[in-house]
Amino acid sequence: MSKTKIDRRNFLKVLGLGTAGAAMAGCDMPSYVTSEEGAEKIYSYLAPEEYMIPGIGVWYASTCQQCPASCGVHGRVREGRVLKLEGNPDTTVNAGKICQMGQASIQAHFHPERLQNPTINGKDATWDEALALVKEKTGNAAWVTGTVSGHQRVLMDAHRQASGNGRHYAIEAVNARAWEDASATLLGDSNPNLHIDKARAVLTIGADFLGTWGNPVKSMRDYGNFRNAPRGVLMAIEPAMSMTGANADTWVAARPGSEAAVVLGIGHVLITKHGVSAAGMPSAAAAFAAMTPARVLELSGVSTAQLTKIADTLMSNSPSLILANASHAAAKAAQVLNLMLGNVGQTLTPSTALAANGLAPLTGSSKDLVEFAMDANAGKIGAAFITGTNPSFLAPKGLDMAAALSKIGFKVAIADFADETTKSCDVVLPMSSPLEAWGTHVPVNGGASGDIHIQQPLMENVYANTRGFGDILLSVGQGAGVEGLGAFEDYYGYLRTAVSALIGSDMEGDWNKALQAGKVTAATIPMAFKAGEDVALGFSEPAAAGTLSLVTSARQGLYDGRHANLPWMQEAPDQISKAVWDSWAEMHPATAAKLGVKDGDYVSINTANGAISTRVFTYKGMHPDAVNVPMGRGHTDYGTYATNGVNPLTIMDASPGDRQTTELLSSNLAVQVSPTGENRHLVRLMDVDSQHGRKLVATITADQFDRNQGGA
Amino acid sequence: MPSLLGNVFQSWAKYSKGNEQGGFHDYEHMYSMSIDLDKCTGCNACSTACYAENNLAWVGEEKFGARQAMNWMRVERYFDEPDVGEGSSDSLERGASFLPMMCQHCNGAPCEPVCPVAATYHTVDGLNAQIYNRCIGSRYCANNCPIRVRNFNFYDNAPTAWPAPMDQGLNPDVTVRSLGVMEKCTFCVQRIRAGNDLAKREGRKLQDGDIVTACQQTCPTSAIVFGDLLDEASEISKAWKRQQVELGKYKQDKENPEMRGYRVYEELNIDTKVLYLERVREV
Numbered sequence: 001m002s003k004t005k006i007d008r009r010n011f012l013k014v015l016g017l018g019t020a021g022a023a024m025a026g027c028d029m030p031s032y033v034t035s036e037e038g039a040e041k042i043y044s045y046l047a048p049e050e051y052m053i054p055g056i057g058v059w060y061a062s063t064c065q066q067c068p069a070s071c072g073v074h075g076r077v078r079e080g081r082v083l084k085l086e087g088n089p090d091t092t093v094n095a096g097k098i099c100q101m102g103q104a105s106i107q108a109h110f111h112p113e114r115l116q117n118p119t120i121n122g123k124d125a126t127w128d129e130a131l132a133l134v135k136e137k138t139g140n141a142a143w144v145t146g147t148v149s150g151h152q153r154v155l156m157d158a159h160r161q162a163s164g165n166g167r168h169y170a171i172e173a174v175n176a177r178a179w180e181d182a183s184a185t186l187l188g189d190s191n192p193n194l195h196i197d198k199a200r201a202v203l204t205i206g207a208d209f210l211g212t213w214g215n216p217v218k219s220m221r222d223y224g225n226f227r228n229a230p231r232g233v234l235m236a237i238e239p240a241m242s243m244t245g246a247n248a249d250t251w252v253a254a255r256p257g258s259e260a261a262v263v264l265g266i267g268h269v270l271i272t273k274h275g276v277s278a279a280g281m282p283s284a285a286a287a288f289a290a291m292t293p294a295r296v297l298e299l300s301g302v303s304t305a306q307l308t309k310i311a312d313t314l315m316s317n318s319p320s321l322i323l324a325n326a327s328h329a330a331a332k333a334a335q336v337l338n339l340m341l342g343n344v345g346q347t348l349t350p351s352t353a354l355a356a357n358g359l360a361p362l363t364g365s366s367k368d369l370v371e372f373a374m375d376a377n378a379g380k381i382g383a384a385f386i387t388g389t390n391p392s393f394l395a396p397k398g399l400d401m402a403a404a405l406s407k408i409g410f411k412v413a414i415a416d417f418a419d420e421t422t423k424s425c426d427v428v429l430p431m432s433s434p435l436e437a438w439g440t441h442v443p444v445n446g447g448a449s450g451d452i453h454i455q456q457p458l459m460e461n462v463y464a465n466t467r468g469f470g471d472i473l474l475s476v477g478q479g480a481g482v483e484g485l486g487a488f489e490d491y492y493g494y495l496r497t498a499v500s501a502l503i504g505s506d507m508e509g510d511w512n513k514a515l516q517a518g519k520v521t522a523a524t525i526p527m528a529f530k531a532g533e534d535v536a537l538g539f540s541e542p543a544a545a546g547t548l549s550l551v552t553s554a555r556q557g558l559y560d561g562r563h564a565n566l567p568w569m570q571e572a573p574d575q576i577s578k579a580v581w582d583s584w585a586e587m588h589p590a591t592a593a594k595l596g597v598k599d600g601d602y603v604s605i606n607t608a609n610g611a612i613s614t615r616v617f618t619y620k621g622m623h624p625d626a627v628n629v630p631m632g633r634g635h636t637d638y639g640t641y642a643t644n645g646v647n648p649l650t651i652m653d654a655s656p657g658d659r660q661t662t663e664l665l666s667s668n669l670a671v672q673v674s675p676t677g678e679n680r681h682l683v684r685l686m687d688v689d690s691q692h693g694r695k696l697v698a699t700i701t702a703d704q705f706d707r708n709q710g711g712a
Numbered sequence: 713m714p715s716l717l718g719n720v721f722q723s724w725a726k727y728s729k730g731n732e733q734g735g736f737h738d739y740e741h742m743y744s745m746s747i748d749l750d751k752c753t754g755c756n757a758c759s760t761a762c763y764a765e766n767n768l769a770w771v772g773e774e775k776f777g778a779r780q781a782m783n784w785m786r787v788e789r790y791f792d793e794p795d796v797g798e799g800s801s802d803s804l805e806r807g808a809s810f811l812p813m814m815c816q817h818c819n820g821a822p823c824e825p826v827c828p829v830a831a832t833y834h835t836v837d838g839l840n841a842q843i844y845n846r847c848i849g850s851r852y853c854a855n856n857c858p859i860r861v862r863n864f865n866f867y868d869n870a871p872t873a874w875p876a877p878m879d880q881g882l883n884p885d886v887t888v889r890s891l892g893v894m895e896k897c898t899f900c901v902q903r904i905r906a907g908n909d910l911a912k913r914e915g916r917k918l919q920d921g922d923i924v925t926a927c928q929q930t931c932p933t934s935a936i937v938f939g940d941l942l943d944e945a946s947e948i949s950k951a952w953k954r955q956q957v958e959l960g961k962y963k964q965d966k967e968n969p970e971m972r973g974y975r976v977y978e979e980l981n982i983d984t985k986v987l988y989l990e991r992v993r994e995v
Contacts, residue, residue: 081881083764083881083882086930099755099757099930103757103763104760104764107878110880112876216755224751224935243755246754247807247810248807556755556756557756569760570770571772571776571783572759573787575755575756578789620791621803681777683773685786685789689790689791691792694794695795696811696976697988698793698988698990698991699991700795702994702995703995705972705992708968708970708971711971
């Protein structure tokens with residue numbers, strides 16, 4: 001190797017030359033690749049470490065942290081750099097596949113705007129200073145996070161227990177809370193396993209399972225099989241077309257907020273036309289009986305023919321699966337229908353609980369966002385750790401998050417990027433990217449596997465002074481005097497011991513096997529559904545016909561806004577509108593005509609909580625009473641790439657009554673929309689939505705498909 | 713005629729063979745792709761994987777709007793289908809139709825003969841290749857491409873697309889293109905090379921599955937199949953056979969017209985090598 005002594009980090013850095021050298025050899029070296037220090041020296045590779053064979057990429061297993069689903073990944077490491085992620089084929093959840101957000105991990109990892117040094121009140125500090133201050137001021141601290149699982153959750157719990165039992169708020173604007181609550185009520189299992197591949201028909205009411213809901217990559221894999229012959233039928237009912245709706249065979253527009261009524265109406269038709277029994281559920285049966293098709297039409301705009309078609313399809317394609325997340329009422333009614341149709345046990349099976357249940361995912365909700373704001377505003381939170389969530393961006397104005405945060409005496413952010421929330425924190429601890437850190441993660445809704453995914457660093461820190469999330473948790477825990485943590489020098493040591501304990505072996509070989517597989521399979525406890533019981537089913541009255549309501553879809557890509565600082569995600573065209581880099585308001589053409597606006601016209605969308613102004617995009621995948629502004633843009637402090645667009649979450653209704661039933665995001669919020677007079681072309685992938693008769697996407701009927709076994 | 717032009721005429725006879733006569737190459741491989749449009753959910757995983765794998769520059773809103781994006785693979789979205797129409801109702805009655813679109817590596821590629829410097833040509837692997845350091849940026853090829861899948865570097869995109877340390881994430885196996893050259897989908901030629909090299913090193917023939925393109929690898933519904941058409945055992949040649957679609961034709965004569973395979977713009981006789989499987993609709 002080299003003459004001088006060189007430590008490992010410098011060794012890696014020096015090997016980075018391999019990249020520049022290769023580019024030069026290819027004679028197309030881009031001019032911006034500057035030669036690094038020492039580039040003129042040549043180091044031989046006589047004794048390279050195993051992962052440093054020049055020119056050869058080696059794949060290491062880790063876990064994706066771009067959304068709460070926590071898919072297993074393989075990262076390609078070459079010359080000490082991670083270059084590309086692919087799905088880990090050995091996982092039950094994603095089996096070799098990842099979504100666009102996972103692909104963009106690399107861009108987040110090498111991002112120039114990542115936090116690089118700890119700060120105290122905005123000024124650079126050392127880790128020792130920052131951690132000492134944290135130790136001094138965070139007794140009784142609350143934890144404010146996104147969905148968390150694995151040993152990171154264990155350490156947070158241990159910290160809370162050792163320091164006065166502060167509350168843990170798990171905030172996810174994109175969540176499955178309505179479904180989880182309904183499943184817990186009716187099945188006694190908040191996250192039953194879904195078998196989309198085994199269903200012959202799937203009906204979704206506001207559960208965008210192909211896009212953002214639950215575990216999208218797993219759902220998409222199952223969906224691929226669902227489409228094999230005999231081909232399953234997908235139906236969607238929603239106010240604005242989602243990615244799942246965009247793949248539906250039958251798509252039905254429903255007035256925002258009327259989804260529960262439509263589900264009850266389907267039950268009505270199933271009982272009256274098809275004789276499906278609601279025996280043993282008199283209250284539910286009464287709710288179905290009361291929701292006549294005429295009433296459904298009046299409330300939702302869904303016609304009797306549409307209702308009947310959906311009910312007929314569910315009957316003729318058994319087993320089916322009905323997924324709903326539009327509201328608590330809709331989800332509850334959907335689960336009752338699953339019980340009545342005999343889907344429970346077939347396309348819905350009990351989840352598998354980990355014996356080590358402290359590792360299980362604590363799934364987030366927007367209810368926690370509201371409660372966090374209210375508790376903070378009431379002065380109930382003295383100190384808080386905030387990590388993996390951005391409450392200042394996600395909170396509606398009505399929650400007054402700025403005031404709420406200012407009432408918390410001491411706030412610590414553990415973050416990789418500066419955002420709207422870190423700005424108001426007293427101490428900011430810069431964490432390594434997920435590709436540089438250790439961790440364990442239990443995928444939400446991961447199927448009956450007991451799999452725990454292992455996150456291992458794929459390269460040295462890009463920014464030397466950042467620390468792994470687990471390492472920070474460990475320091476914080478040690479600072480609070482959590483028993484047993486003192487023995488560990490770093491999170492790796494802790495995790496290795498913890499995982500060894502989990503698999504009952506501390507052999508080097510077993511640990512290496514776990515790292516290679518990217519997962520360990522832990523002991524599980526089989527669960528059983530409880531017997532279906534009678535529940536009261538209700539629905540909320542939507543706004544009157546002709547009143548516009550605001551919908552804020554989440555889309556795979558920007559998600560809840562956390563990926564808005566990634567140019568790849570900004571430039572990946574929205575699945576529905578195909579717009580890039582800016583916000584837009586989706587509207588039915590008839591609605592636009594009534595307002596006197598056309599594509600590209602700016603409209604001001606006003607609620608009691610404020611106004612946003614953005615451009616109109618019209619298409620017919622909307623209920624005429626809905627205006628949809630997808631969330632994710634409109635950041636004010638999230639770096640140079642996230643400046644465009646508007647944030648519809650700020651003007652959403654935050655009233656407690658609303659939160660009890662429907663969570664924040666699907667609230668049926670009446671809005672006034674008025675043109676501002678400006679117009680600017682909305683930049684989209686293509687400016688055509690029609691094939692103009694050319695056979696680009698050709699079509700065949702399902703009968704023909706099934707007759708030929710799908711061409712298999 | 714023993715003349716100076718003799719050789720030229722002789723060669724011309726060889727090279728003037730149309731697609732119908734099997735074209736002019738003694739192909740060693742014939743890489744091809746198939747995409748099942750009924751499984752495609754339009755999620756963008758493929759196109760983003762392509763950005764990561766092939767060092768595609770992002771360009772920002774303004775250049776994107778000027779059709780200067782560098783997306784080799786784009787997922788088109790339509791709200792109607794010529795076979796079933798948009799529907800007469802006020803509302804969409806079914807979902808959208810998604811169409812992942814990239815270079816189709818046409819065997820009768822209209823882009824190839826118009827290049828004044830032969831920067832784009834057909835390889836013995838059946839790939840429509842682009843030689844970046846030969847390209848002079850005439851853009852004739854892009855003008856002649858009916859599918860609009862060629863991306864021209866109107867700007868030196870690299871400094872903005874990969875500000876340090878983002879450049880550390882560039883794939884060293886793929887050239888970063890510079891100002892003034894044309895670029896396009898290569899069917900992940902670096903992966904094709906790696907697959908071939910590996911087989912050679914291991915002293916065996918290339919097997920189906922040795923080469924996986926980035927888009928195929930990540931597709932969550934496994935809608936994409938890739939492989940060598942000259943390998944009769946490969947999934948891709950089975951797919952073409954099953955779908956009764958043949959190369960070298962501008963109109964297919966299927967025994968069973970209900971088989972879903974088709975090619976876009978077949979009537980232009982460009983002989984594309986991407987087989988699409990029709991979207992399926994309940995009626």
